[in-house]
Amino acid sequence: MEGLRLNLNALKPAAPKTDAVQATVKRKAKAKTAEPIEESWRKIFAMKLSDADRKRLTEVKAAMDAGNLARDPADCVNKAGNPKAFSKAEALRLWKTLQEAQREETLRQMVENTPDNYWLITTEARLDEFLALLDNEEEIVFDVETTGADTWEDRIVGNVISAVKANIHAYIPTKHVTDAPQLPHDYVMEKLKPIYEDASVKKIAHNGKFDIHMLSHEGVTLRGLAWDTQFAMHILNENERVTGGSYRLKDLVTKYLGIPSQTYDELFGKAGFHEVADLNVALAYAAKDGDVTLKLRNFQCEHLRKIGLLEYYEQVENPTIGVSVEMEAAGFVLDIEKAKTLGAELKAELVDIEEGLRSHFGEINFNSPAQLSEKFFDELKLDRYLPNGFKKSTDVKTLKLLAPHHEGIKLLLSYREKTKLLGTYIEALPQQVKADGRIHGNFNQTGTVTGRFSSNNPNLQNQPYFARKLFVAPPGQVILSGDFSQQEPRFLSHFTGEEVLVNAYREGRDLYSTAASELFGLPIEECGDGSKYRKMMKTGILAVMYGTGPKTLADQLGITEQEAKDFIAQFYEKYPKVKAWIDGNEQFAKRYGYVQMLHGRKRRLPEAKSRDRFTQFRAMRQATNAIIQGSAAIQTKLTMIELQKLCRRKGWTMAFSVHDEVAVYAPETLTREDVADFEAVMLNTLRLDVPNKTDIEISRRWGEGFTVDEWFKTKGDD
């Protein structure tokens, strides 16, 4: 009650005072008595705070109000011995103290409350007893504990296995730094290997990709992965991250199972798990992972079945995990010599460019939008060359408008291009090479809301052609890649059933030329490659899929907004099935708050029900785009799964995927028949109402591909 009254008092606004009086009060407060802590809190919370800081500060205040946390007396006075006001910095320091105390208490409680069915296995006899249990198991949970989170540098220090039927969750430490007894690492791995490699024992994991890579480093090939709770959750709620959540195990079980769980970082910080010397602590933490993963799997299974997506998970998402593992493990050889050469060339060019820029603009940082903006618009008044109301930005679009009026701007555009290439690609890529000499980019199956992959460390999906030259197939192998030709427009045709579009594809005619000729009533010859009508139609169809408005479309095509509006209106009039399909998607989204793509996969769009018109409008654009983009992603995934089977038969390796492109490593001795087999999988795995088309390339170096005919012709000439 007392605390509550204090809080209420603190919320009352102070009586208004003149500035001079306020200043005096402030000085007095500083000189004699510290300001009341409630006043300090009021000021702190009035500051602009990041979400993380606000959350931490709230925790600190709650702990202090409850009397569980107090200021360090040393922080209450300054050097002169005068009272010091409570600051945000001090509060955040207190948060760390609080975390540390809570951390120790949590670990103590975890150990004290370790369930009887958590087994710490440190003797041969106990391991044998456990292995006998596993003989009766059809499925197990597995999880490896490691020295750290780097897939390619860290190593296993212990194995977690849950025996599902027996309801035993075991931790087998092998490489902890401790005086306590542990079984020898190699002995344990040998014993577990047959179980890990037995595909008839179904495996359950959370982000099992990491564990599978780790086991692979030990010479163990995991088989029978049946459920991954991270990826299953992404099918249940693809918006987890968008709404401030995460797909970390601990966050999911806390949120969905109501089991309070703290993340590894919260409990152990940056320490590797091998540094946990108390094996009872290790057991309490590690075995719980197996325990909650199993509980989460059961929860997800029930809910996926309820919404009819269990089959989708099992047939599309789950088998894709093995493909990601194979692609990540394969990686790329990076041509470091070429990176050095290209880097040196770019740097030399940049020396001259920078000198030129300095002569135009003086000593400013050309990478700083703030400094450039001041120079261009405040000093040089270059905005006089921009259309009325055009934003005073320093992005490429704006710079291109300014370029004809100032030589320095042209130079800056070139500077931008070269520094981007150098900094983001040419110089950054060699740093990503791992101990095994390869680049292993990460393919993230839960990275996008539509079901596409995302990629990072490095992002293999946004490499410019200039940089792709640095990525080389492993020795003796080539990159055999297939690119779905016009994948998304084909899905548009498929879903809408619009005859002109469908027939153009069925008859192997060019979609954009055909539609342009129809819409504008012109002979097909005038709508060929490079014609403005074809370009307009192409941009227009993409605009339909992306929900582009008339203003942006006008900008893209260099026509007036009215012309763009007319074009869109004509397009819909001529192709009513397209219009009807889009309208249907939007009505569905507004009514149910989601849309569905191929195989029923959902894109939840709660904003479709928003009463804010702009918010709802944004959801409307996403509705149609998500169906097309997401369905295309499903086609790519299913194709990858089939290609992996082809790889097994041929002795090839899955290499990478960039949304509508899939690539494998094949020996450079591959034949035309091999290529035909590859193409058949691309074309036939998922058939639509329109035929698929794919462009095949063969290369030793990514982005320097040959067509099939070119490749075999040069081979013949050798």
Place this chain on the structure above:
DNA sequence: ATTGAGAGCCAC
């Protein structure tokens, strides 16, 4: 030194 936000730009 590290963190977080914003600007800008690479890909499909």
Place this chain on the structure above:
DNA sequence: AAACGTGGCTCTCAAT
């Protein structure tokens, strides 16, 4: 007033 969907990386700048 907004009017192009899905991502990740690098740099600046201001904060601690």
